[in-house]
Amino acid sequence: MPVPLIATTKPIATISTLLASMRRLDKEQWLGPDELAERRRGRLRRVIARAAGTPYYGAVLRDAGIADPQTFEPGDLERMPLLDRQVIARHGLEAFLTEDRAGLVGVSTSGSTGTPGRFFRSTVEEADYSARWWRVYQAYGCGSRDGQINVGILDKPDRPGPISLLRRLGMLPRVERVASDVPPAKALERVQALNPPILTGYAGAIEALADHVLATGAQVRPPRAVFCTAMEVTDRCLELAERAFHAPAVDVFVTNEFGVVAWSCPVRRGVLHTNDDSFVIEVLAADGSPAPAGEMGELVITSLGLTSMPLIRYRTGDMAARIPGACECGRGLGLLTRVQGRTAHTFRRRDGALITTPYITSLLGRVDAHEWVRKFQVREAPGRQLRFLLDVRRPPSPAQHHRLRHSVETALGADFQVEFEFVDRIPNAPSGKLQYLVPLAS
Ligand SMILES: [Zn+2]
CATH class of the missing domain: 3.30.300.30 (ANL, C-terminal domain)
Structure with a gap:
């Protein structure tokens, strides 16, 4: 198939953004909490300034009495209302966009909790999304030339970001997709045929595959790591994956709206690092007040990178608790318990x-x-x-x-x-x- 270069907007700009994002994310995870907080503040002001021009956020900021985005502090977020798919549906997508949607990439979410969602972002923002995945891969010793099997949804189209462009150009290996509902024996055949250094997929599908490997005694060349995503990742899933594949099993908390939000620390394995350079992450109690460290609450996220369709105080419906203190791995990124399920699935x-x-x-x-x-x-x-x-x-x-x-x-x-x-x-x-x-x- 010919490579549809023309169909990809601004390919050079997005690839260079991807590389710049990867370098930035690689460095920023080691910054101290104060330096990270300073960068977060600057990025938040930029997002607020862009958002102020949209009908929805413009009204919200006026109602909250916030006139100057350049003096906005992270604590001011609490003066703004929470956002969810229903609010977006009620106001209409156009009320949230800062640019013409024709130049943006549409992202649809599955709607497993009721209302399906539709979101937009630019290909440059998509580059940041990919770079955050690479931060996780790199923390587990994976490289850009590593082949990959992804056990998930088969017919999910490649979004036109820089990674898919590089894959089409043959500069990165293709991702082999295996449907999450194929029998584990079939998925195992693909894994044994390709021996991918990166094995990633929905936690339930990885668990079924690992279970099958252990039950049949099948031999699999160990990948560098197994990345379990997209739903509550149980202890059992991680334990089975490590036993079956003789590799670290990594819990990656990723959403369609934001990409990778948090991921297992390679040193302190039972906890997640939050991508604090990319998001303001609030943990809220049922009454909407901040949950104290150690107490479970709903994760409410503000993206510091999305300006084409800013997502400010967006309710994820996922629950976890903050863990106070610094991590022995040396990263300045904050700590979170593993996600304890969805508020809607309890x-x-x-x-x-x-x-x-x-x-x-x-x-x-x-x-x-x-x-x-x-x-x-x-x-x-x-x-x-x-x-x-x-x-x-x-x-x-x-x-x-x-x-x-x-x-x-x-x-x-x-x-x-x-x-x-x-x-x-x-x-x-x-x-x-x-x-x-x-x-x-x-
Ligand atoms: Zn750590």
Whole structure:
């Protein structure tokens, strides 16, 4: 196929932006928190100044009494309302754009939580998105010439950013895509045929693949690392991936709107570093106030790079807690717990306390139920019932079944009536991801 160079806008500018972004991100992760805060302030003022020209943000800033973007402080964000897909839909996309959408790249989100989203960014902004992925790859010893398999959605088109241009030109290896819902044996065939140094994909699909490798004793040449993305990444997924592929398993918190937001520290493996040079990340309690360090809240993100369609105080619906202090790896980037699930994919106890995916997997893990449970999903039903759907490798012994029931009922019995059902298959959501917890539609 001929390379459609003409169809790519400003290719030279975007490639040089990509290289500049990669160099900048490489350096900035080692800056101290004060220096990072200074850069964040400057970038935030630039975003606010651009946003002020749009109908939506112009009105929001006027209402908040913010007249001069050049004196804007990160703390002033709290005077602005939260943004989500419904707000964007209500005002219309044009109310958020600072340039003509004809020159921008459209990004659609899956809508796994209800409203599908549509966002725009420039190819230059797309370069920054790619560079943040490379920051993670480089932290795990991966290079730009490394081949890659991505287990995710097959028909997701390549966005016309600089990375896809370089891949089309043959200057970077192509990404082999494998659908997240193909049988693990098929995905394994591709991995064994290509032996990619970079294995990346939806956590649920990586987990199923790793599980298959361990169950069959298949031999796989270890990649440099396994990158698990795009949904709550469970402890079990990381543990299985490391055992199956003999490589570090990396939790990458990435959203369609922002790209890579946070990622596992290569030294302190159980926690995530936040990309504080690219975002202002707030952790908010249910009442909208800042959650203290150590307490879980919703991640609300302001991009410091998106100016074509600024996203300011955007609700991700994902939950995590800040971890205070500096990291022993030497990076100045802040620390976050791994993402504990989505606010929309949780159950509430009678007293309002949240039940999250990691909590449920821990109930299975503490009685070793994963020995016989391949996949599970918990669906809430009317009348405070939880239906545990179990896709099993083999029927459990009566003792195993009893242990699981006891573990779950002890933890949840006061709030829910629990039922177990054995099923042949648990389908992925249309987004290609497995949703572990399915609450009643609110
Ligand atoms: Zn670190």
